[in-house]
Amino acid sequence: MKGIYSVLVENRAGVLAEIARLFARRNFNIESLAVGETDRHDTSSMTIVSSGDQRTLDQIEKHLNKRIDVIKVRRLEERDALSLEMMLIKVAYSVSTRSQIMEICSIMGASILHLSPRHMVIELHAAHEKIESFIDLVRPFGILEVQRTGTISMSRK
Amino acid sequence: MNGAQAMIQCLDQENIHTIFGYPGVAIAPFYEALYGSDVRHVLVRQEQNAGHAASGFARISGRPAVCVTTSGPGALNLITAVATAYADSIPLIAVTGQVARRLIGRDVFQEADVIGAMEPFTKYRYMVRRADDIPRVMKEAFYIASTGRKGPVLIDLPIDVQQEELTQPFHYPEDVSIRGYKPHIKGNGQQLRRVLQALKAAEKPLLCAGGGVISSGAQDLVRSFCEKHGIPAVTTMMGIGAFPSAHPLYYGMIGNNGRSYANKAMSESDLLIIAGARVADRAMPNTRRLEETAKVIHIDIDTAEIGKNIGPTIPLVGDLRDVFQRLLDQELQLDTSTWREALAGWKDAAVDHRVHSPRLVDPNTLVQKLTARMDPDAVYCADVGQNQMWSAINYEMKEGRFLTTGGMGTMGYAVPCALGARMAAPDRQTVAVCGDGAFQMSFNELATAQAEGVPMKVVVMRNHYLGLVKEYQDKNYGGHHSGVTLGDGPDFGKIACAYGMSYYEVSENQALDRILDRFLQDPGSALLVCQVDDVNNTK
Structure with a gap:
């Protein structure tokens, strides 16, 4: 099972490390973790995606809540969550492959941020699965570098 | 007033008159402020023992106790005692000296990342970066250590923060407000009703008292609850003392080294009330089986204990004093006489398989x-x-x-x-x-x-x-x-x-x-x- 946690934390030194260590120490899995400030400077928001059986996912929520620097934990149901990930991907091209790649970008809603004589940098923000498919689609052309933010999520409610 | 003097003021505000420690350069301003103060400093012979002595002091005084060391090796020696207090839920305030703020992270003499090293073993940690923060930090530290599930709190004090003058007059806050820390004291009413329903239906109820019964001071209430409803009890090792040994409802310590009849009581009961215990392997090695054979009511102030080692039928988060006070107010009319007879029979029939040497002292x-x-x-x-x-x-x-x-x-x-x-x-x-x-x-x-x-x-x-x-x-x-x-x-x-x-x-x-x-x-x-x-x- 997948668990998506939207976690409000104190924006303080060491809090990210503390949360990461909690997962490591208790053998909880981290599939992705994204963190940034909210509209308040003293508060950060994290989206943590994990997986495990029901008991593990419950324990993750409880142990997050137990941290004193954690202000609030929301467990998001996959169907209720709007989830998005951003990726920058550098792909090699030649004259013969350029238009194919551009076609994939256009179908997938990705945009080309930068074009060099031999490679291009593409930006895509989409759901996790779509990002995965995009990577598969451009893999044959030669991927030079990938940077992903990890998933951020918000409840529709 | 400098930071170190403010620390002593805070100890006075918290009514702390005895502390255990071992000095060094990085904590020297604190020791200078201690000099001539009303606080009695007990110089231990190794830092770990400052933590253990504070643990003994805290357990008997019922309040957080303070231990102090210098930076680097002093603080590192303290870790085992702090981790011990954490595992045993004992309220400690561990104060460690630290190198000056501008030197942090440069691997200077006697510098260690004590906050990082103690993170897994402390309830909370403060690196104090301004002397003005000291009153608030101390107030919060005592509050966190002594409320909810008790435990050690670390205060890492850079030497220059100890020397820094406060820019405002010393004021010890009266209240604490921490956004992410609101201990659940009151048990949930609906869960409490479920507990009562389960109790009414039980034929072989058993209460297992853990260390939480003692640290919350709920011994009398738990005992009265068992007496009122005729519910037999066992304890974990940390729960020893929840019942007098001669109590007619008490059947001893469970676990690997516990009484065979106490363990049999656990496996034969149809309703197990675990109160303030973390269900660790030495006490309850076979939780899967217990989940199948009994309804398990797990009462603990720490939400994260629920479901960690045993999947309870009815979880109840709250302070044991509150929960047992409310359980005590109920009338249940349980008849446990047959069950208690069986327990007494197992106790009488218990065979001691240990080796008892006739030589020397048994x-x-x-x-x-x-x-x-x-x-x-x-x-x-x-x-x-x-x-x-x-x-x-x-x-x-x-x-x-x-x-x-x-x-x-x-x-x-x-x-x-x-x-x-x-x-x-x-x-x-x-x-x-x-x-x-x-x-x-x-x-x-x-x-x-x-x-x-x-x-x-x-x-x-x-x-x-x-x-x-x-x-x-x-x-x-x-x-x-x-x-x-x-x-x-x-x-x-x-x-x-x-x-x-x-x-x-x-x-x-x-x-x-x-x-x-x-x-x-x-x-x-x-x-x-x-x-x-x-x-x-x-x-």
Whole structure:
């Protein structure tokens, strides 16, 4: 099972490390973790995606809540969550492959941020699965570098 | 007023008059502020023991106790004691010196990332970056340590923050407001009703009291609850003391080294109420089976304990005092007489499979005779090893306290714990009981007791082995005694003499009564060595 946690934390030194260590120490899995400030400077928001059986996912929520620097934990149901990930991907091209790649970008809603004589940098923000498919689609052309933010999520409610 | 002076002011505000510590350069401004203050500083002989002594002090005073060390090695030596207090849920305030702010992260002399190192073993940690923050940090630290599930809080104090002048007049806050920390005190009403429903339907209810019953001060309420409804009880090692040994509803300690009938009661009950226990493997090795055979009600103040090691049928988060007060108000009309008869039958029929050597002193008899003679409200500090098992099983609880580290199992705990406990209650009889392995880990603190004029009573069960590991090797490694032999030395009589203690030694059961009387009646510090045959085992 997948668990998506939207976690409000104190924006303080060491809090990210503390949360990461909690997962490591208790053998909880981290599939992705994204963190940034909210509209308040003293508060950060994290989206943590994990997986495990029901008991593990419950324990993750409880142990997050137990941290004193954690202000609030929301467990998001996959169907209720709007989830998005951003990726920058550098792909090699030649004259013969350029238009194919551009076609994939256009179908997938990705945009080309930068074009060099031999490679291009593409930006895509989409759901996790779509990002995965995009990577598969451009893999044959030669991927030079990938940077992903990890998933951020918000409840529709 | 500088930061260090503000620290002393805060201790005064928190009514802390005794602290345990070991100085160094990075904490020197604090010690300068301590000089001439009303706070009594107890200089221990190794930093770890400052933590253990504070633990003993906290457990007897019922309030957080303070230990102080310098940066780097001083703080690192303290970690084991802090981790012990964390595992045993003891409220401590650990103050460590740190290098100056501008030097942090440069690997300078005696710098260590103590916040990082202690993160897994503390309830919360502060790196104080401004002297003005000290009153708030101290107020919060005491609040966090002593509320909810109690535990140690670390305050790391850079030397230049200790020296920095406060820019505002000292003001100790009256209230605490921490966004992410609101302990659940009141049990949920709906869950409470489910507990009552389950109780009404139960034929073989059993209560298992953990250390939380004692740290929340709910012993009387839990006992009254069991008495009112005729519910038999067992305890974990940390729960020893929740019931007097002679209580008709009490069936002893559970677990690997517990009573067979207490464990049978667990596996045969149809409704198990676990109160303030973390359900660790030594106490309850087979939780999967328990989940199948009984309805499990798990009551704990720490939400994260629920479902960690056992999947309860009914979880109930709250302070045990609140929960049991409300359970006590209910009328249930349970008839548990058949169940209690069965339990009494198992208790009578229990067979002792342990080896009891006819040679030297029987450790079980020793603990029975010792605790029978101790004052009703005496404090018994048990160390770790075979001696701990013999102590736990045979300790006769009246109105006293049984202090041990059931959670972390840190050898060398008893002597410094007894020192702290005795200082928290100078008129209360306090006895430390160790094996000869553990005793040699911390008997240096007898010097602290001597210097502070604190009379210490220490019993050493001497079998010249690290007995519990030896026993394990006997069972699992064909009797290969690898690394467990302590040898013949040292001469403990000379150790007693060196620390200004009376010395007693006993090597036969017949002499126990006489020697124990003399040992306990000795007006000063005394060491009693009991020669024990190494073939005696714990299960």
